Amino acid sequence: MKSMQTLTQRLANPTRFMELSRAILPWIAAGAALFIAYAMYLVFFVAPPDYQQGETVKIMYIHVPSAWLALMGYSIIALSSFGLLVFRHPLADVSAKAAAPIGAAFTLAALITGSLWGKPMWGTYWVWDARLTSVLILFFLYLGLIALRSSLEDEALAGKLTAVLALVGVAILPIIKFSVDWWNTLHQPSTGFTSSVDPSMRTPLLLSAIGFTLLFIALHLKGMQNEILRRRVKTLRLAEIERGDRAFSERVE
Amino acid sequence: MDLGPHAAFIWASYAAFAAIIGLLIGWTLLDGWRQAKALADADRRGLKRRSDRTANQGQKTS
Numbered sequence: 468m469k470s471m472q473t474l475t476q477r478l479a480n481p482t483r484f485m486e487l488s489r490a491i492l493p494w495i496a497a498g499a500a501l502f503i504a505y506a507m508y509l510v511f512f513v514a515p516p517d518y519q520q521g522e523t524v525k526i527m528y529i530h531v532p533s534a535w536l537a538l539m540g541y542s543i544i545a546l547s548s549f550g551l552l553v554f555r556h557p558l559a560d561v562s563a564k565a566a567a568p569i570g571a572a573f574t575l576a577a578l579i580t581g582s583l584w585g586k587p588m589w590g591t592y593w594v595w596d597a598r599l600t601s602v603l604i605l606f607f608l609y610l611g612l613i614a615l616r617s618s619l620e621d622e623a624l625a626g627k628l629t630a631v632l633a634l635v636g637v638a639i640l641p642i643i644k645f646s647v648d649w650w651n652t653l654h655q656p657s658t659g660f661t662s663s664v665d666p667s668m669r670t671p672l673l674l675s676a677i678g679f680t681l682l683f684i685a686l687h688l689k690g691m692q693n694e695i696l697r698r699r700v701k702t703l704r705l706a707e708i709e710r711g712d713r714a715f716s717e718r719v720e
Numbered sequence: 721m722d723l724g725p726h727a728a729f730i731w732a733s734y735a736a737f738a739a740i741i742g743l744l745i746g747w748t749l750l751d752g753w754r755q756a757k758a759l760a761d762a763d764r765r766g767l768k769r770r771s772d773r774t775a776n777q778g779q780k781t782s
Contacts, residue, residue, distance in 0.1 A: 511721060516724070521725075521726065522722075522723045522724040522726065522727070522730060523724075523726045523729060523730060525730050525734075526729070526730055526733045529733065530733070568744070569744065572740050572743075572744040575740055576736070576737050576740045579733070579736045579737070579740070580733045580736065583729045583732050583733040583736070584733065586729060587729050682741070686744065686745065689748050689749070689752055690751075692752065693748070693751045693752045696752070696755035696756060696758075696759055697755050700762060703759075703762045703767040703768075704762070707765075
């Protein structure tokens with residue numbers, strides 16, 4: 468128990484986090500680049516066309532990882548928000564803030580690639596069915612979290628309010644995941660990594676998912692580093708202003 | 721490479737995806753550069769965090 472606490476305390480230290488993340492970030496970024504490059508080689512030069520969808524199945528290799536990372540991003544925000552509100556973990560708010568724009572970007576990517584896949588397959592770019600609508604709500608939730616945080620000057624209050632909103636919004640995750648089972652939707656049921664997909668398509672899909680997940684982690688770590696630096700700069704500037712104010716009032720007195 | 725009759729949709733998907741992820745990577749790196757520069761500027765102006773001052777004092781006394 469004592470060693471567990473020590474480990475948590477060690478990881479909670481922003482300076483230690485900066486050291487650790489600086490050491491592992493290049494390796495994660497390099498791993499992401501390798502996985503994505505190899506996956507794209509398989510997608511465009513090896514993977515066969517689908518017997519029904521033809522070559523449009525190539526959109527799957529970016530659409531499915533985007534959708535998966537859209538959900539993972541929100542899960543990270545929800546867990547970090549829980550960590551902030553319950554454990555007051557010093558890095559939890561930094562993690563939640565850094566994950567929001569990345570999750571929003573992958574959600575937007577999932578919506579656009581899905582729409583461009585839908586037109587040739589369904590005959591329409593958009594339908595208001597359960598899966599598509601719930602992912603659109605997720606995108607608005609991300610934007611809401613970013614907007615709420617940036618609208619408040621007080622960093623601590625902004626973090627807490629955003630965390631509450633993030634935890635309320637977590638209900639969208641099971642709705643997105645099971646929407647294709649609960650309702651009659653145009654979107655096909657999830658078959659992403661299951662054995663019903665032929666290995667010639669499953670392998671590049673899996674590699675693409677691993678590659679973009681590593682990219683997400685790398686961007687999240689870099690975003691957290693940026694946020695820690697931003698807070699340090701802000702603290703220094705506030706201290707400078709305080710010192711200036713104190714010197715001014717001493718002179719006036 | 722023949723991507724069939726729906727090639728435009730495939731290329732548009734990959735182009736949109738590359739643009740979104742490219743912008744995200746670029747924005748993250750630019751933000752990191754900006755924050756590092758702001759911290760370096762503060763350092764040049766003699767602004768130091770309490771922990772840095774303590775570490776420096778420790779080095780001087782040891």
